[in-house]
Protein backbone atom coordinates (compact mmCIF):
# COMPACT_ATOMS: atom_id res chain seq x y z
CA UNK A 534 0.00 0.00 0.00
CA UNK A 535 1.22 3.45 -0.89
CA UNK A 536 2.60 5.49 1.97
CA UNK A 537 3.14 8.63 -0.10
CA UNK A 538 0.95 11.54 1.04
CA UNK A 539 -1.93 11.83 -1.40
CA UNK A 540 -1.87 15.61 -1.72
CA UNK A 541 -1.58 18.16 -4.52
CA UNK A 542 -1.28 21.92 -4.81
CA UNK A 543 -1.86 23.57 -8.17
CA UNK A 544 -2.14 27.09 -9.55
CA UNK A 545 -3.64 28.13 -12.86
CA UNK A 546 -3.58 31.63 -14.31
CA UNK A 547 -5.30 32.68 -17.52
CA UNK A 548 -6.81 35.90 -18.81
CA UNK A 549 -10.18 34.61 -17.56
CA UNK A 550 -9.43 33.23 -14.10
CA UNK A 551 -6.81 32.89 -11.37
CA UNK A 552 -6.98 29.73 -9.27
CA UNK A 553 -5.06 28.23 -6.39
CA UNK A 554 -6.20 24.85 -5.12
CA UNK A 555 -4.80 22.29 -2.71
CA UNK A 556 -6.25 19.03 -1.53
CA UNK A 557 -5.54 16.00 0.62
CA UNK A 558 -7.35 12.83 -0.40
CA UNK A 559 -6.81 11.33 3.05
CA UNK A 560 -8.36 14.19 4.95
CA UNK A 561 -11.48 14.58 7.06
CA UNK A 562 -13.47 16.89 4.80
CA UNK A 563 -12.20 20.20 6.13
CA UNK A 564 -12.42 22.97 3.54
CA UNK A 565 -11.86 26.64 2.88
CA UNK A 566 -13.53 27.50 -0.40
CA UNK A 567 -13.59 31.02 -1.82
CA UNK A 568 -14.34 30.84 -5.53
CA UNK A 569 -16.12 34.23 -5.74
CA UNK A 570 -19.21 32.23 -6.86
CA UNK A 571 -21.36 31.70 -3.75
CA UNK A 572 -23.40 28.67 -4.84
CA UNK A 573 -20.24 26.98 -6.16
CA UNK A 574 -18.63 27.50 -2.75
CA UNK A 575 -21.60 25.60 -1.34
CA UNK A 576 -21.20 22.73 -3.83
CA UNK A 577 -17.43 22.38 -3.38
CA UNK A 578 -17.75 22.54 0.40
CA UNK A 579 -20.26 19.67 0.16
CA UNK A 580 -17.86 17.76 -2.12
CA UNK A 581 -15.03 18.11 0.41
CA UNK A 582 -17.19 17.17 3.39
CA UNK A 583 -18.77 14.09 1.84
CA UNK A 584 -15.67 12.78 0.07
CA UNK A 585 -13.46 13.26 3.17
CA UNK A 586 -11.12 15.37 1.05
CA UNK A 587 -9.46 18.38 2.68
CA UNK A 588 -9.81 21.18 0.14
CA UNK A 589 -8.62 24.77 -0.12
CA UNK A 590 -9.69 26.84 -3.12
CA UNK A 591 -9.03 30.52 -3.75
CA UNK A 592 -10.16 31.87 -7.10
CA UNK A 593 -11.07 35.04 -8.89
CA UNK A 594 -12.18 35.52 -12.46
CA UNK A 595 -14.25 37.41 -14.98
CA UNK A 596 -17.49 36.70 -13.16
CA UNK A 597 -18.69 40.14 -14.23
CA UNK A 598 -19.13 38.52 -17.66
CA UNK A 599 -20.48 35.20 -16.40
CA UNK A 600 -19.46 32.67 -13.75
CA UNK A 601 -18.83 30.11 -16.51
CA UNK A 602 -15.06 30.55 -16.96
CA UNK A 603 -14.25 30.57 -13.25
CA UNK A 604 -16.51 27.62 -12.47
CA UNK A 605 -15.21 25.49 -15.34
CA UNK A 606 -11.56 26.36 -14.71
CA UNK A 607 -11.83 25.34 -11.05
CA UNK A 608 -13.30 22.03 -12.23
CA UNK A 609 -10.27 21.57 -14.49
CA UNK A 610 -7.82 22.29 -11.67
CA UNK A 611 -9.72 20.09 -9.22
CA UNK A 612 -9.55 17.23 -11.73
CA UNK A 613 -5.82 17.78 -12.30
CA UNK A 614 -5.18 17.87 -8.56
CA UNK A 615 -7.14 14.65 -8.00
CA UNK A 616 -5.15 12.92 -10.72
CA UNK A 617 -1.85 14.10 -9.28
CA UNK A 618 -2.75 13.21 -5.69
CA UNK A 619 -3.91 9.71 -6.65
CA UNK A 620 -0.38 8.91 -7.80
CA UNK A 621 -0.02 5.40 -9.21
CA UNK A 622 -3.35 4.37 -7.57
CA UNK A 623 -1.86 1.39 -5.76
CA UNK A 624 -3.95 0.06 -2.89
CA UNK A 625 -7.16 1.91 -3.73
CA UNK A 626 -10.66 0.44 -3.78
CA UNK A 627 -11.04 1.88 -7.31
CA UNK A 628 -14.85 1.61 -7.48
CA UNK A 629 -17.40 3.54 -5.44
CA UNK A 630 -21.10 4.17 -5.61
CA UNK A 631 -23.68 6.16 -3.70
CA UNK A 632 -27.37 6.92 -3.63
CA UNK A 633 -28.01 10.28 -1.98
CA UNK A 634 -31.29 12.10 -1.30
CA UNK A 635 -31.86 15.73 -0.50
CA UNK A 636 -35.51 15.97 0.44
CA UNK A 637 -37.38 15.23 -2.81
CA UNK A 638 -34.20 14.94 -4.91
CA UNK A 639 -32.47 11.58 -5.33
CA UNK A 640 -29.18 11.04 -7.16
CA UNK A 641 -27.10 7.95 -7.89
CA UNK A 642 -23.38 8.27 -8.63
CA UNK A 643 -20.83 5.63 -9.58
CA UNK A 644 -17.09 6.31 -9.83
CA UNK A 645 -14.37 4.13 -11.34
CA UNK A 646 -10.84 5.50 -10.96
CA UNK A 647 -10.08 3.97 -14.33
CA UNK A 648 -7.60 6.37 -15.92
CA UNK A 649 -10.11 6.63 -18.79
CA UNK A 650 -12.20 9.81 -18.78
CA UNK A 651 -15.87 9.07 -19.37
CA UNK A 652 -18.98 10.84 -18.07
CA UNK A 653 -22.52 9.53 -18.36
CA UNK A 654 -24.90 12.13 -16.94
CA UNK A 655 -28.68 12.01 -17.17
CA UNK A 656 -31.97 12.70 -15.48
CA UNK A 657 -31.99 16.42 -14.72
CA UNK A 658 -35.55 17.70 -15.27
CA UNK A 659 -36.37 19.73 -18.38
CA UNK A 660 -35.25 23.34 -17.99
CA UNK A 661 -32.76 22.61 -15.20
CA UNK A 662 -29.89 23.75 -17.41
CA UNK A 663 -31.42 27.22 -17.79
CA UNK A 664 -32.17 27.87 -14.13
CA UNK A 665 -30.04 30.44 -12.28
CA UNK A 666 -29.49 28.88 -8.86
CA UNK A 667 -28.94 31.60 -6.28
CA UNK A 668 -29.43 34.07 -9.13
CA UNK A 669 -25.96 33.43 -10.58
CA UNK A 670 -25.14 29.73 -11.03
CA UNK A 671 -26.53 28.29 -14.26
CA UNK A 672 -27.88 24.74 -13.92
CA UNK A 673 -25.97 23.73 -17.06
CA UNK A 674 -22.72 24.20 -15.14
CA UNK A 675 -23.35 21.14 -12.97
CA UNK A 676 -22.75 18.79 -15.89
CA UNK A 677 -19.96 21.02 -17.19
CA UNK A 678 -18.07 20.76 -13.88
CA UNK A 679 -18.46 16.98 -13.86
CA UNK A 680 -17.09 16.95 -17.43
CA UNK A 681 -14.07 18.99 -16.34
CA UNK A 682 -13.34 16.89 -13.24
CA UNK A 683 -13.88 13.57 -15.01
CA UNK A 684 -11.72 14.47 -17.99
CA UNK A 685 -8.82 15.92 -16.04
CA UNK A 686 -8.82 13.37 -13.21
CA UNK A 687 -9.17 10.39 -15.54
CA UNK A 688 -12.32 9.03 -13.94
CA UNK A 689 -15.28 7.10 -15.28
CA UNK A 690 -18.32 8.74 -13.67
CA UNK A 691 -22.02 7.96 -13.97
CA UNK A 692 -24.40 10.47 -12.39
CA UNK A 693 -28.10 9.74 -12.66
CA UNK A 694 -30.73 12.09 -11.26
CA UNK A 695 -33.55 9.75 -10.25
CA UNK A 696 -35.89 12.46 -8.93
CA UNK A 697 -36.14 16.05 -7.82
CA UNK A 698 -37.90 19.33 -8.38
CA UNK A 699 -35.94 22.08 -6.67
CA UNK A 700 -32.80 23.05 -8.67
CA UNK A 701 -30.78 23.77 -5.51
CA UNK A 702 -31.67 20.35 -4.08
CA UNK A 703 -30.87 18.58 -7.35
CA UNK A 704 -27.48 20.26 -7.85
CA UNK A 705 -26.46 19.70 -4.24
CA UNK A 706 -27.55 16.07 -4.25
CA UNK A 707 -25.54 15.53 -7.46
CA UNK A 708 -22.38 16.84 -5.81
CA UNK A 709 -22.99 14.90 -2.60
CA UNK A 710 -23.59 11.66 -4.50
CA UNK A 711 -20.46 12.17 -6.60
CA UNK A 712 -18.48 13.01 -3.46
CA UNK A 713 -19.61 9.94 -1.59
CA UNK A 714 -18.98 7.62 -4.53
CA UNK A 715 -15.52 9.16 -4.94
CA UNK A 716 -14.85 8.74 -1.23
CA UNK A 717 -15.24 4.97 -1.49
CA UNK A 718 -13.37 4.72 -4.81
CA UNK A 719 -10.28 6.59 -3.59
CA UNK A 720 -10.08 5.00 -0.17
CA UNK A 721 -7.16 2.72 0.54
CA UNK A 722 -8.31 -0.89 0.88
CA UNK A 723 -6.13 -3.08 3.14
CA UNK A 724 -7.08 -6.14 1.06
CA UNK A 725 -5.78 -4.58 -2.17
CA UNK A 726 -2.10 -5.00 -2.91
CA UNK A 727 -0.66 -3.04 -5.81
CA UNK A 728 -2.70 -1.47 -8.57
CA UNK A 729 -6.27 -2.89 -8.78
CA UNK A 730 -6.27 -3.68 -12.50
CA UNK A 731 -5.62 -6.91 -14.36
CA UNK A 732 -3.49 -4.94 -16.79
CA UNK A 733 -1.32 -3.57 -13.99
CA UNK A 734 -1.96 0.14 -14.60
CA UNK A 735 -4.77 2.65 -14.17
Ligand SMILES: [Mn+2]
Nearest residue numbers: 601602605677
Ligand atom coordinates in the same frame (compact mmCIF):
# COMPACT_ATOMS: atom_id res chain seq x y z
MN1 LIG B 1 -17.15 25.87 -21.04
